[in-house]
Amino acid sequence: MTRVLEVSGLRKRFGGIAAVDGVSFHVDEGEILGIIGPNGCGKSTTFNCILGQLAPTEGEVRLDGRVVTNMRPAELNRLGVSRTFQLLQVFPQLSVRENLILAGQEHKGTMLSRLIGPADAGLGAAAERMIGFFQLGHLTETPAGELSYGQQKLLDAAMAFMAGPRLVLLDEPAGGVNPTMLSTLKERLRAINRQQGATFIVIEHNMEFVMSLCSRMLVMAEGKVLAEGVPDAIRANPVVIEAYLGH
Amino acid sequence: MTRGQRLLAGALAAAVLAGLIVAPLSLGRYGLYVLSLWAVMSIAAIGLNLTLGYAGQVSLAQGAFVGIGAYAAAILTTHGYPLALAVVAALTLSFVVGWLLGYPALRVQHHYLAFVTLAFSTLAFLVFRNEEWLTGGIYGISGVPRPSLFGLSTAKPLPFYYLCLFALGVVTIAFWGLVRSPWGRAFMALRENPLRAASLGVDTRRYTLMAFAIGSALGGLAGSFYAPLAQFVDPTPFTLAMSLNLLMMVVVGGSGFFFGPYFGAMVAVLLPEWLRFAEGYYLILYAILVMLLLVYSPSGALGILDRYLRRRDARIASALRAAAGVGLPDELVQ
Numbered sequence: 001m002t003r004v005l006e007v008s009g010l011r012k013r014f015g016g017i018a019a020v021d022g023v024s025f026h027v028d029e030g031e032i033l034g035i036i037g038p039n040g041c042g043k044s045t046t047f048n049c050i051l052g053q054l055a056p057t058e059g060e061v062r063l064d065g066r067v068v069t070n071m072r073p074a075e076l077n078r079l080g081v082s083r084t085f086q087l088l089q090v091f092p093q094l095s096v097r098e099n100l101i102l103a104g105q106e107h108k109g110t111m112l113s114r115l116i117g118p119a120d121a122g123l124g125a126a127a128e129r130m131i132g133f134f135q136l137g138h139l140t141e142t143p144a145g146e147l148s149y150g151q152q153k154l155l156d157a158a159m160a161f162m163a164g165p166r167l168v169l170l171d172e173p174a175g176g177v178n179p180t181m182l183s184t185l186k187e188r189l190r191a192i193n194r195q196q197g198a199t200f201i202v203i204e205h206n207m208e209f210v211m212s213l214c215s216r217m218l219v220m221a222e223g224k225v226l227a228e229g230v231p232d233a234i235r236a237n238p239v240v241i242e243a244y245l246g247h
Numbered sequence: 248m249t250r251g252q253r254l255l256a257g258a259l260a261a262a263v264l265a266g267l268i269v270a271p272l273s274l275g276r277y278g279l280y281v282l283s284l285w286a287v288m289s290i291a292a293i294g295l296n297l298t299l300g301y302a303g304q305v306s307l308a309q310g311a312f313v314g315i316g317a318y319a320a321a322i323l324t325t326h327g328y329p330l331a332l333a334v335v336a337a338l339t340l341s342f343v344v345g346w347l348l349g350y351p352a353l354r355v356q357h358h359y360l361a362f363v364t365l366a367f368s369t370l371a372f373l374v375f376r377n378e379e380w381l382t383g384g385i386y387g388i389s390g391v392p393r394p395s396l397f398g399l400s401t402a403k404p405l406p407f408y409y410l411c412l413f414a415l416g417v418v419t420i421a422f423w424g425l426v427r428s429p430w431g432r433a434f435m436a437l438r439e440n441p442l443r444a445a446s447l448g449v450d451t452r453r454y455t456l457m458a459f460a461i462g463s464a465l466g467g468l469a470g471s472f473y474a475p476l477a478q479f480v481d482p483t484p485f486t487l488a489m490s491l492n493l494l495m496m497v498v499v500g501g502s503g504f505f506f507g508p509y510f511g512a513m514v515a516v517l518l519p520e521w522l523r524f525a526e527g528y529y530l531i532l533y534a535i536l537v538m539l540l541l542v543y544s545p546s547g548a549l550g551i552l553d554r555y556l557r558r559r560d561a562r563i564a565s566a567l568r569a570a571a572g573v574g575l576p577d578e579l580v581q
Contacts, residue, residue: 051446053446072445073446074445074447074448074450074451077445077446077447077448078448082446082447083446085443085446089440089442089443090440090443091435091436091439091440091443092439093435093439094432094436098432101429102429102432102433102436102444102447102449103447105429105432105433106429106433106447106448106449107448108429111430111453114428114429114430114433115425115428115429115430116428117428117429119427119428119429159447163448
């Protein structure tokens with residue numbers, strides 16, 4: 001199986017505090033890896049170091065075997081790495097359709113062709129398909145800022161898939177989403193994983209959601225990897241139960 | 248936009264254009280000067296609207312770019328070069344200087360960036376005033392000629408007004424294309440959420456520099472028409488006051504609204520003239536009107552219209568849903 005992402009000895013220090021302390025893991029093509037752990041254990045910092053939003057103090061990140069440590073987020077995105085954020089990050093004044101076109105436009109053509117080419121960068125049909133796929137059809141022209149929290153979460157996820165990414169990092173996609181919409185989100189993520197072979201890394205606190213979605217789990221505590229394995233093994237791991245899941 | 252709305256907008260645009268062509272026929276020399284100044288300042292304000300309104304980068308240097316363009320045009324045309332060449336030179340020079348001024352914006356934002364651009368504005372003024380060998384210093388450059396185009400002289404106020412109006416028309420069409428293109432979307436993304444924009448592959452560095460460069464180039468373009476309009480260029484108009492005035496045009500008109508600068512320039516250039524009936528009190532009255540407008544609508548004059556249209560659209564959508572007897576699916580309403 002092709003190794004998509006490989007993280008080795010990742011360390012991030014803020015002054016005297018090691019937020020991420022020697023984390024190593026990998027993700028294979030088509031895999032959904034879940035990362036769980038208590039608040040402040042370094043999950044989001046690990047994401048930010050992988051994605052170039054924070055410069056790691058030590059360690060290496062490889063994408064398809066190529067070293068991408070410290071690469072800028074925009075460059076990484078153009079290499080096929082996409083993400084969602086823990087807090088909602090849509091463009092409130094742009095419509096749902098415009099948000100989706102924006103999410104894919106920088107992958108089409110050159111700067112010049114984006115200036116003189118069609119206004120929708122040739123992504124109008126793709127945006128409509130994504131709107132339908134995430135069941136936002138009745139909100140196409142609505143400014144994203146006027147959507148409900150759950151709808152914005154769906155849009156946020158849809159934007160991450162507009163450019164047909166190879167690897168998607170989802171930071172707490174289930175946070176604040178009601179159970180019905182959560183099952184829609186899970187089903188949509190599974191469908192994309194199945195149909196496009198996209199690889200995911202998911203940070204999540206919702207155990208039911210993440211255990212049923214992911215094929216493999218990584219548990220972090222105090223900046224380190226505490227355990228790694230399939231969901232059932234993680235659920236039964238006494239160290240994980242003691243540190244995070246509880247009895 | 249529905250077909251009816253498009254027709255209405257088209258008819259309104261045609262009426263405004265016809266008014267701008269026909270109304271000046273009855274105006275005197277001073278009236279034509281003021282209207283030409285409105286067209287020129289609108290171009291500069293459109294540039295600032297791109298940098299500030301669309302891309303969210305604060306600039307207090309737009310007046311300096313008008314000065315750069317004005318001096319470029321004045322120097323070249325008084326040395327016998329055609330205005331067309333001077334316009335290209337002003338655009339190029341302002342674009343390059345604007346691009347360089349964009350670099351600090353990659354590191355500092357908001358009021359810190361405002362101070363950086365303010366320092367540039369002061370620097371440009373000092374160059375205009377002190378580099379006498381080039382700019383004529385405090386004596387300036389007089390006798391800036393107005394061009395002849397296809398054998399037609401624009402020396403008189405009316406033909407020159409039409410030339411300024413033509414330039415504004417070209418800028419309007421080009422700017423409409425720009426803000427509707429993927430570039431326009433990327434500029435707005437830069438304003439609303441640069442972190443997310445970068446994560447979607449938007450090269451925030453390049454777009455930030457472009458926002459400064461294009462906005463500044465439009466300032467330079469405005470300056471290249473300002474010089475032959477006034478037919479005299481000296482450092483006095485290009486102080487920080489002009490940058491602040493342009494900033495006011497953008498804010499009062501509606502920052503980030505396409506037609507905001509046109510309205511803002513109208514308020515800043517034409518309103519004081521209309522208030523002259525108040526004689527010595529006209530500037531006080533003008534300041535009070537501007538303050539009242541911004542207190543009522545911080546998003547500017549076009550913000551009022553935008554709010555009205557949004558409320559109306561929301562009411563229509565709600566009525567349509569009620570008429571159809573369906574609400575949003577429960578799972579989508581939280």
